[in-house]
Structures are given as C-alpha cells and as structure tokens.
Amino acid sequence: MTSHQELRVPFSYDVIFTRHVFASGNDTLAGVVEGSPARVVFFLDGGLVEARPTLPAEIRAWCDANVSTVDLAAPVQVVPGGEEVKNDLRILDKLGSLAVEIGLCRHSHVVIVGGGAVLDAVGFAASLIHRGIRQIRVPTTVLAQGDSGVGVKNGVNRFGQKNFFGVFAPPRAVINDAEMLTTLASRDWTSGIAEAFKVALIKDREFLELLSESAVRLAARDLDAMEQVVNRAALLHLDHIAKGGDAFETGSGRPLDFGHWSAHRLETMTDYALSHGEAVAIGIALDLFAAVEMGRVTSEDWVCVLDAMERCGLELWHDALARRDRNGRLEVLAGLPQFREHLGGELTLAMPNGLGRTSDIHELPEELVERAVEALARRAGRSSGEAHISRIA
Numbered sequence: 001m002t003s004h005q006e007l008r009v010p011f012s013y014d015v016i017f018t019r020h021v022f023a024s025g026n027d028t029l030a031g032v033v034e035g036s037p038a039r040v041v042f043f044l045d046g047g048l049v050e051a052r053p054t055l056p057a058e059i060r061a062w063c064d065a066n067v068s069t070v071d072l073a074a075p076v077q078v079v080p081g082g083e084e085v086k087n088d089l090r091i092l093d094k095l096g097s098l099a100v101e102i103g104l105c106r107h108s109h110v111v112i113v114g115g116g117a118v119l120d121a122v123g124f125a126a127s128l129i130h131r132g133i134r135q136i137r138v139p140t141t142v143l144a145q146g147d148s149g150v151g152v153k154n155g156v157n158r159f160g161q162k163n164f165f166g167v168f169a170p171p172r173a174v175i176n177d178a179e180m181l182t183t184l185a186s187r188d189w190t191s192g193i194a195e196a197f198k199v200a201l202i203k204d205r206e207f208l209e210l211l212s213e214s215a216v217r218l219a220a221r222d223l224d225a226m227e228q229v230v231n232r233a234a235l236l237h238l239d240h241i242a243k244g245g246d247a248f249e250t251g252s253g254r255p256l257d258f259g260h261w262s263a264h265r266l267e268t269m270t271d272y273a274l275s276h277g278e279a280v281a282i283g284i285a286l287d288l289f290a291a292v293e294m295g296r297v298t299s300e301d302w303v304c305v306l307d308a309m310e311r312c313g314l315e316l317w318h319d320a321l322a323r324r325d326r327n328g329r330l331e332v333l334a335g336l337p338q339f340r341e342h343l344g345g346e347l348t349l350a351m352p353n354g355l356g357r358t359s360d361i362h363e364l365p366e367e368l369v370e371r372a373v374e375a376l377a378r379r380a381g382r383s384s385g386e387a388h389i390s391r392i393a
C-alpha cells in the first residue's frame with residue numbers, strides 16, 4: 001500500500017524600505033510583530049554597535065515608546081560581527097540558553113540587526129529553537145539589504161565549507177533602513193555592490209546600465225544612489241525567489257549564485273580575508289570571461305562590465321586565484337565539486353547568455369578557468385610569470 005502525501009506550506013513576508021527604523025515615531029517594526037504585546041529579543045551585530053555605540057539605547061528607547069506592541073523580553077544582545085559569528089556554533093548555545101532562561105516560545109520574535117553574517121548565523125539559531133522562532137531581519141550592509149537579508153536562507157560555516165550547516169527559513173518580515181549604510185567601512189560599502197552586478201548580469205540589462213552610470217556616485221558614497229541600487233537588487237532577488245519556481249533550491253540550478261563557485265572557494269582559501277562580496281566580484285569577472293569564451297557575451301561587454309565594477313571600487317584580482325596545488329592545478333578549481341555537492345545532482349552553473357539573461361551550463365573546462373585566471377592576472381597588471389612562481393611553490 002502507498003499513501004501519497006503532498007504538502008504545500010505557504011510563506012509570505014513583507015520587505016519594507018524605510019529610514020531611521022529606531023527613531024521615535026517610526027512604527028515600521030511595530031507594524032510587523034504579532035501579539036499583544038509581542039515578545040521580542042534583539043540581536044545586534046557587534047561591528048554595527050561599534051560604529052553606532054548609541055544603537056542599543058536607541059532600541060531600548062524605541063521599545064519603551066512602543067510598550068503596547070512590544071515586550072522587550074531580554075536585554076539587547078550583541079554578537080560578534082562578520083564571518084567570525086558564522087565560523088563556530090557558539091551562537092546556537094547563546095540564543096538557545098537565552099530562550100530557555102526567559103522562556104521564548106515559537107510565537108516570540110528575534111529581531112536580528114546586522115550584516116549578512118550575523119543574519120545568517122542568528123537566523124540559523126532561531127530556526128532551530130522549537131523548530132523555528134519568528135525572525136525579523138533588519139539588514140545593515142549593502143550586501144545584506146540587496147541580497148542575503150531579503151532571501152530565505154540561513155546558515156553557518158563548518159569543516160572549511162561555507163554554509164555547510166544551514167536551513168531554508170523565511171523571515172516574518174525584513175526592514176531595510178538605508179540610513180544604516182552610512183556607517184559602513186569603505187570595503188563593506190563597496191563589496192556589497194558585487195551582488196547587484198551579479199543579479200543585473202543574469203536578470204536585468206537596464207540595471208546593469210544604471211550601475212555603470214551610477215558607479216562614480218557609488219564610489220563617492222552617495223546614499224541616494226546606493227539606496228536606488230540596493231532596492232532594485234533586493235526586488236530582483238525577491239522576484240526570483242518568489243517566481244523562479246524553486247525557492248528552496250530542490251533542483252540543481254541556482255541562478256542567484258552566478259560567479260559563486262569560485263567566490264566561496266576564494267573565501268575559504270583566504271581564510272575569509274576576502275569578504276563574500278569581494279570574492280563574488282572576482283568570481284563574476286572569472287565566469288564572465290568564460291561566458292565570452294563560450295560565445296555568450298562579447299569581449300567588449302566583458303571589458304565594459306569589469307570597467308564599471310572597478311569604477312565602483314571593486315577589485316577584480318586576488319593572488320589566491322593563481323595559487324596551485326602540488327600537482328600544479330589551480331587551487332580554486334576545488335570550488336567546482338564543492339559547489340556541485342552543496343546543491344546536489346549534476347554540476348549546474350548559471351552563465352550569462354547576453355547581458356541580463358542567463359541559461360545553465362553543466363561543465364566548465366579546467367583550461368577555460370586557466371585562461372580566465374590569466375586574463376584577470378593580465379588585467380590586474382600581474383604577469384603570467386607570477387602565476388608560474390606560485391605554480392612551482
């Protein structure tokens with residue numbers, strides 16, 4: 001006997017764009033929590049708090065002004081910012097022990113305020129407690145507002161692999177506050193733009209043109225220009241997740257991860273000295289070269305896109321790219337099987353087919369990657385001799 005079971009579990013959440021989310025009178029957050037009042041704990045990114053030391057007090061004051069809607073169930077928590085928080089499992093116990101201590105239930109809310117790494121790690125922990133406490137995200141970096149914070153994935157790094165432990169756990173709501181971006185360090189302001197190029201290259205040629213036109217303003221930290229870019233990137237990501245037909249990535253394809261097979265590898269190879277966005281910029285340049293060699297994109301387009309990325313301040317080379325193992329093989333190539341394993345099934349890479357369009361490929365020949373690395377080395381003013389030196393080493 002077979003009893004076939006089919007489940008459909010609808011998810012829906014709002015992504016709200018605002019400024020000064022914790023200013024008195026801003027009721028965006030009050031509008032997305034549920035309960036009377038809603039039990040809420042806050043987890044803040046340590047790097048964010050360092051840049052904005054008054055933020056915890058602002059949040060407490062905001063809660064005091066909203067007591068009829070929000071019950072602040074614990075002191076505001078601060079966790080390490082950046083990849084550090086994703087590189088071990090301590091965050092599980094931190095949120096878990098707090099949940100036990102104050103009796104958080106599945107209807108409680110964890111409001112996570114921070115960059116992509118803190119959102120991923122705390123969101124992962126929240127998704128495990130009682131099989132999932134409600135998470136509300138307030139992304140505070142360019143990358144998190146335009147990409148990671150609006151999506152459905154959480155996770156931490158383990159065994160030298162990015163996001164090895166992870167879940168699909170859609171948030172209850174996302175609040176993008178553009179003003180938060182003003183305190184970003186220059187590299188975090190710039191590196192997040194890589195994901196905007198990524199989504200433009202695979203989905204929206206006009207957006208690519210806008211990025212190219214805005215590059216100088218973006219490099220000069222023009223907040224209005226950045227807000228426009230971040231919002232459009234966020235909407236493109238949301239559109240893909242909602243309409244792409246595979247929100248939880250059960251198939252083998254993952255178009256939003258264009259350029260990511262090498263990026264994830266470069267992040268671990270450099271022990272996270274390269275940030276995710278920085279690595280993605282290089283990964284895009286590498287795969288776009290492959291697209292040129294495959295006759296999918298013209299070499300003029302390759303140059304124009306790379307020029308625009310560089311005008312934004314993105315760097316398109318790192319010496320790790322030329323690193324070789326004992327057998328003389330580029331070390332970055334190990335990223336291909338890792339990428340395949342992470343998704344399961346056949347190797348599937350999104351590859352632009354004309355600018356702003358994409359289709360999958362299932363093979364990326366090693367010698368094509370070799371040529372791409374050489375081309376990037378030449379562009380960055382590195383001689384192929386340097387690549388040979390690292391081959392011998």
Ligand SMILES: NC(=O)c1ccc[n+]([C@@H]2O[C@H](COP(=O)([O-])OP(=O)(O)OC[C@H]3O[C@@H](n4cnc5c(N)ncnc54)[C@H](O)[C@@H]3O)[C@@H](O)[C@H]2O)c1
Nearest residue numbers: 047051081082115116117140141143148153180183184276
């Ligand atoms: N879940 C997903 O779908 C998804 C998608 C893309 C990327 N990611 C992940 O996101 C992470 C990268 O995120 P990121 O680029 O936001 O970097 P990040 O989270 O590492 O943050 C960068 C730095 O900025 C600090 N910071 C955060 N907000 C700040 C602010 N407003 N002012 C000053 N400093 C601030 C942080 O403390 C950190 O030091 C990677 O781990 C990547 O794997 C996840």
Ligand SMILES: [Zn+2]
Nearest residue numbers: 195260276280
């Ligand atoms: Zn990414």
